[in-house]
Amino acid sequence: RMIPYRMPVINDDITLRNSQIFYEEMKMRRSCRQFSSRDVPLKVIQNLLKTAGTSPSVGNLQPWTFCVVSSDSIKTMIRKILEADERDNYVSRKKGASWVVDVSQLQDTWRRPYITDAPYLLIVCHEIFRDVHSKTERVFHYNQISTSIAVGILLAAIQNVGLSTVVTSPLNAGPDISRILRRPENESILLLLPLGYASEDVLVPDLKRKPVEHITKLY
Amino acid sequence: RMIPYRMPVINDDITLRNSQIFYEEMKMRRSCRQFSSRDVPLKVIQNLLKTAGTSPSVGNLQPWTFCVVSSDSIKTMIRKILEADERDNYVSRKKGASWVVDVSQLQDTWRRPYITDAPYLLIVCHEIFRDVHSKTERVFHYNQISTSIAVGILLAAIQNVGLSTVVTSPLNAGPDISRILRRPENESILLLLPLGYASEDVLVPDLKRKPVEHITKLY
Ligand SMILES: Cc1cc2nc3c(=O)[nH]c(=O)nc-3n(C[C@H](O)[C@H](O)[C@H](O)COP(=O)(O)O)c2cc1C
Ligand SMILES: Cc1cc2nc3c(=O)[nH]c(=O)nc-3n(C[C@H](O)[C@H](O)[C@H](O)COP(=O)(O)O)c2cc1C
Numbered sequence: 001r002m003i004p005y006r007m008p009v010i011n012d013d014i015t016l017r018n019s020q021i022f023y024e025e026m027k028m029r030r031s032c033r034q035f036s037s038r039d040v041p042l043k044v045i046q047n048l049l050k051t052a053g054t055s056p057s058v059g060n061l062q063p064w065t066f067c068v069v070s071s072d073s074i075k076t077m078i079r080k081i082l083e084a085d086e087r088d089n090y091v092s093r094k095k096g097a098s099w100v101v102d103v104s105q106l107q108d109t110w111r112r113p114y115i116t117d118a119p120y121l122l123i124v125c126h127e128i129f130r131d132v133h134s135k136t137e138r139v140f141h142y143n144q145i146s147t148s149i150a151v152g153i154l155l156a157a158i159q160n161v162g163l164s165t166v167v168t169s170p171l172n173a174g175p176d177i178s179r180i181l182r183r184p185e186n187e188s189i190l191l192l193l194p195l196g197y198a199s200e201d202v203l204v205p206d207l208k209r210k211p212v213e214h215i216t217k218l219y
Numbered sequence: 220r221m222i223p224y225r226m227p228v229i230n231d232d233i234t235l236r237n238s239q240i241f242y243e244e245m246k247m248r249r250s251c252r253q254f255s256s257r258d259v260p261l262k263v264i265q266n267l268l269k270t271a272g273t274s275p276s277v278g279n280l281q282p283w284t285f286c287v288v289s290s291d292s293i294k295t296m297i298r299k300i301l302e303a304d305e306r307d308n309y310v311s312r313k314k315g316a317s318w319v320v321d322v323s324q325l326q327d328t329w330r331r332p333y334i335t336d337a338p339y340l341l342i343v344c345h346e347i348f349r350d351v352h353s354k355t356e357r358v359f360h361y362n363q364i365s366t367s368i369a370v371g372i373l374l375a376a377i378q379n380v381g382l383s384t385v386v387t388s389p390l391n392a393g394p395d396i397s398r399i400l401r402r403p404e405n406e407s408i409l410l411l412l413p414l415g416y417a418s419e420d421v422l423v424p425d426l427k428r429k430p431v432e433h434i435t436k437l438y
Binding site: 001002003004005006007008009010012015016018019020022023026027028029030031032040041043044046047048049050051052053054055056058060062064065066067068069070071074142144145148149150151152153154155156157160161162163164166167169181190191197198201202203204205206207209210212215216217218219 | 220221222223224225226227228229231234235237238239241242245246247248249250251259260262263265266267268269270271272273274275277279281283284285286287288289290293361363364367368369370371372373374375376379380381382383385386388400409410416417420421422423424425426428429431434435436437438
């Protein structure tokens, strides 16, 4: 069944201005690693996740689950696992992945206080397998892309309401965190996003973004 | 060097309302496969891509390149490659990937007129390798996640200005398209996004999105 799809017609000048305003807004986003203890209404979190859920996905599978952790004891357990894993990476530089070290150096140490300080910790998961005609297929790759796109839309929504986050990778801690959250076998943890208001005195590294000429090419 | 990061302080009621408004706006997004011939100012496209470029990325690598194709002859070449590949997938159902067939069935056939009808075709690429301390590392996995997140932010920006797109996978056609665009060896094509105004009489499949209770879990 097909249905009509209508978008309002807007003139070019207004479109140009709107694209500029949205850019200025998103440009202000920075990864935040120090959070205020100010609480966030759960209804806001729900609206943010509903927004993420409007994302396109391969075959409309909508393969994502957003675990919303506000329990202090669960946040503490997850933080311990992440810090132990981060320390391992930092110290042994295992797998020769030097970007892991680069990211670590953006912080003082292997410590991740923001995991417990933010009022919410979102754990973004996606499906790994799918049953099709009584056959099990691995859908990891495409589900990972779809779910990452949903995280992008989520970040835009977070920025739009003035909340802050830092996208973090579970590195090798995914399976342990899955166990704590009792996630089903069919799910993999993609990313972790502590979510709250930035603390008032937060500092961020003075990073530069590439100019648009360096990231676009016209044909 | 660290710098302060300031976000405006907004009260909870307004935050709640803003989160609702942004959700309502993003909810209207649908994948569009029929485009109007109405042109889009290049400056708007640039603002959209600047917005995508504000995305976070692992180690701040900003591993993305957005190729903006407006040349009719290049769009036609890419469409031919994609249609040949899609037809192969559809007919032979190769690799047993039945979701490929599912996606195809959303369209009438293997035909992809929207690739040439939209005024712009964006080809999203990302870096595969990176030289660190005169050693070459494969950074495919994390760059793919970072670039998909940037695509999510791009989709939010596209929706915000009332333009339309459909995220499409290059399936097996990536390397051939890379050659046409003379992309360097160090880049892989992630996704293709035709971009323009939806045609006035566009129809979309009557798909349902999962309710928020099905995609979130509280802890
Ligand atoms: C990574 C990705 C790849 C996609 N590939 C295709 C594709 O090759 N062809 C197509 O028609 N749609 C493709 N889609 C669009 C999905 O079919 C569409 O998002 C889904 O059916 C939900 O519909 P909606 O976007 O209108 O909400 C893709 C979406 C994603 C996220
Ligand atoms: C997929 C992904 C994983 C990331 N993992 C981490 C992480 O484990 N720890 C961390 O401190 N930052 C992490 N970041 C944040 C980046 O370091 C940050 O986005 C980058 O330095 C640019 O800074 P900005 O977000 O303030 O623009 C990650 C970002 C992405 C996109």
